[in-house]
Amino acid sequence: MAHRIVILGGGTGGTLMANRLRKHYGSDAEITVVDQDDRHVYQPGLLFVPFGLADPEHIVRGRERQLHKGIAFRLAAVDRVDIDERIVTLEGNETLPYDLLVVATGARLLPEETEGLTGPGWNEKVFTFYDLDGATALHQALEDFDGGRIALNVIDMPIKCPVAPLEFSFLADWYFQDRGIRDAVELTYVTPLDGAFTKPTASAALGGMLEEKGVSLVTEFNTGEVDGPGGRIVSYDEREVPFDLAVVIPLHGGAEYVERSPGLGDELGFVPTDERTLQSKVRPEIFAIGDATNVPASKAGSVTHFEGEVLLENIIRFLDGDELDASYDGHANCFIETGFHKAMLIDFNYDTEPLTGHFPSSVGVPLLKDSRLNHLGKLMFQWFYWHALLPGRDIPGIGPDMPTSGKVLGPR
Amino acid sequence: MATVTIAGHTIDRNDEGFFEDPDQWNQEVATEVAKEEGIEELTPKHWQVIEFMRKEYFEKGTGPTVRMLGKTSGVTVKELYQLFPKGPAKVAAKVAGIPKPRGCI
Numbered sequence: 099m100a101h102r103i104v105i106l107g108g109g110t111g112g113t114l115m116a117n118r119l120r121k122h123y124g125s126d127a128e129i130t131v132v133d134q135d136d137r138h139v140y141q142p143g144l145l146f147v148p149f150g151l152a153d154p155e156h157i158v159r160g161r162e163r164q165l166h167k168g169i170a171f172r173l174a175a176v177d178r179v180d181i182d183e184r185i186v187t188l189e190g191n192e193t194l195p196y197d198l199l200v201v202a203t204g205a206r207l208l209p210e211e212t213e214g215l216t217g218p219g220w221n222e223k224v225f226t227f228y229d230l231d232g233a234t235a236l237h238q239a240l241e242d243f244d245g246g247r248i249a250l251n252v253i254d255m256p257i258k259c260p261v262a263p264l265e266f267s268f269l270a271d272w273y274f275q276d277r278g279i280r281d282a283v284e285l286t287y288v289t290p291l292d293g294a295f296t297k298p299t300a301s302a303a304l305g306g307m308l309e310e311k312g313v314s315l316v317t318e319f320n321t322g323e324v325d326g327p328g329g330r331i332v333s334y335d336e337r338e339v340p341f342d343l344a345v346v347i348p349l350h351g352g353a354e355y356v357e358r359s360p361g362l363g364d365e366l367g368f369v370p371t372d373e374r375t376l377q378s379k380v381r382p383e384i385f386a387i388g389d390a391t392n393v394p395a396s397k398a399g400s401v402t403h404f405e406g407e408v409l410l411e412n413i414i415r416f417l418d419g420d421e422l423d424a425s426y427d428g429h430a431n432c433f434i435e436t437g438f439h440k441a442m443l444i445d446f447n448y449d450t451e452p453l454t455g456h457f458p459s460s461v462g463v464p465l466l467k468d469s470r471l472n473h474l475g476k477l478m479f480q481w482f483y484w485h486a487l488l489p490g491r492d493i494p495g496i497g498p499d500m501p502t503s504g505k506v507l508g509p510r
Numbered sequence: 511m512a513t514v515t516i517a518g519h520t521i522d523r524n525d526e527g528f529f530e531d532p533d534q535w536n537q538e539v540a541t542e543v544a545k546e547e548g549i550e551e552l553t554p555k556h557w558q559v560i561e562f563m564r565k566e567y568f569e570k571g572t573g574p575t576v577r578m579l580g581k582t583s584g585v586t587v588k589e590l591y592q593l594f595p596k597g598p599a600k601v602a603a604k605v606a607g608i609p610k611p612r613g614c615i
């Protein structure tokens with residue numbers, strides 16, 4: 099009998115897994131993908147929308163169209179998973195029994211968990227660019243902004259694409275210079291971390307970049323309240339950052355149904371997952387990919403893509419009754435837009451922090467240093483996303499294992 | 511890394527002051543480390559958090575973040591900041607003798 103594989107979520111991870119599995123199994127597997135809507139947003143494009151550098155409509159496509167023929171698509175919200183009975187219940191009570199479940203429902207924004215954030219001023223003075231509506235509203239607000247204080251605030255980790263808020267600051271500097279009013283705009287980057295980024299080498303490089311661009315840095319700031327009408331972000335230890343316009347990255351959690359499904363998720367709604375095999379720690383027949391997992395890697399599309407290669411192998415092994423491949427190393431690879439048609443690249447994994455050097459080997463593009471080539475790479479990525487990554491192709495020369503040959507290991 | 515003597519016990523600590531070996535911890539040591547961090551007296555609420563952190567560490571291999579603590583330790587985030595003003599996750603981890611909670615990247 100054909101294996102019944104159910105994939106929850108038709109975003110980056112769900113789509114690429116469905117296509118990879120379909121390619122491997124053909125009709126030997128019944129593959130069903132569930133998503134609550136049919137709008138697949140190319141999320142890296144959200145960074146460009148506020149600055150008028152991307153048109154919101156151009157970064158959205160139908161989900162079903164990204165799935166290969168023979169994959170069933172259900173347009174419905176997941177209501178819950180019964181992990182003992184191996185049944186997914188959709189809203190409206192349709193049930194989907196499975197032999198193997200892939201959780202790919204990503205991360206959810208939780209702005210309402212921060213006091214005041216969604217209160218008066220939300221989407222008027224206080225915005226997020228982490229979803230399409232927010233990014234679009236922020237575009238208008240930036241157009242109307244003639245000067246004053248802009249605070250960029252990451253409420254807490256984990257967040258999707260941890261470099262995106264830094265990129266936003268760099269692009270804001272460029273945007274206001276372009277408009278000729280940079281001197282009238284005060285940019286402040288407010289983070290719960292003790293530096294611009296988590297890891298020392300990248301933190302120093304990115305912190306230096308903020309300074310160069312005249313963006314003030316406020317660290318170890320744990321936001322307790324966002325006061326829209328008063329124009330203040332207040333920390334738990336009672337420090338305040340004033341603003342005329344705030345750009346906030348809200349708390350992230352897993353999908354809501356995870357919390358409704360006994361035993362499936364952790365306190366934040368992420369699925370406890372083995373960081374090397376991507377098998378859940380909940381049940382052997384449940385696997386997870388992308389932002390939905392609790393693995394200590396970045397919540398990024400590149401991570402999701404690299405995980406996909408290992409996950410395909412492990413689903414095959416699991417269904418054949420073989421031992422799993424424990425080779426996922428946490429590899430992540432991100433372009434960081436720095437404005438003025440330039441970008442940096444970082445490449446790292448669980449054990450190696452983002453370092454200087456070259457990628458993928460000593461003759462490749464520079465790491466942690468901005469260049470025009472990287473910017474072109476970032477722009478080209480959108481094409482890759484729809485035409486190579488989602489269809490489940492491997493990108494030549496860039497595999498799931500992090501390359502080390504071009505990196506400057508040890509102290510700089 | 512440095513080896514130091516705290517309350518008569520030998521402790522290995524990293525450059526940031528976190529314990530290398532959580533088994534070298536005991537309550538006397540915790541009281542001294544708390545003082546280094548500006549906490550003069552550890553109240554029952556402090557101990558509740560410290561014990562919770564150790565339990566989480568031994569179960570999960572890493573200490574919880576402030577947000578996790580707020581959701582699961584029975585002490586609200588606001589209270590956590592009153593107890594450990596300089597940052598609950600980090601300071602409580604130091605006092606609880608566990609490594610720095612793994613930051614998410």
Ligand SMILES: Cc1cc2nc3c(=O)[nH]c(=O)nc-3n(C[C@H](O)[C@H](O)[C@H](O)COP(=O)(O)OP(=O)(O)OC[C@H]3O[C@@H](n4cnc5c(N)ncnc54)[C@H](O)[C@@H]3O)c2cc1C
Nearest residue numbers: 107109110111134141142176203204259388389398399400
């Ligand atoms: C502003 C921004 C910039 C970014 N830039 C980059 C970048 O430059 N590089 C990079 O690598 N990554 C970047 N990312 C991150 C990247 O987009 C995500 O990490 C990636 O999409 C994760 O894939 P996923 O499949 O786990 O989740 P998603 O692609 O988010 O998919 C999750 C899916 O689950 C569905 N779903 C959720 N709950 C339910 C439910 N109850 N029922 C049914 N369906 C449900 C959702 O509708 C969604 O389609 C960025 C993200 C943002 C927000």
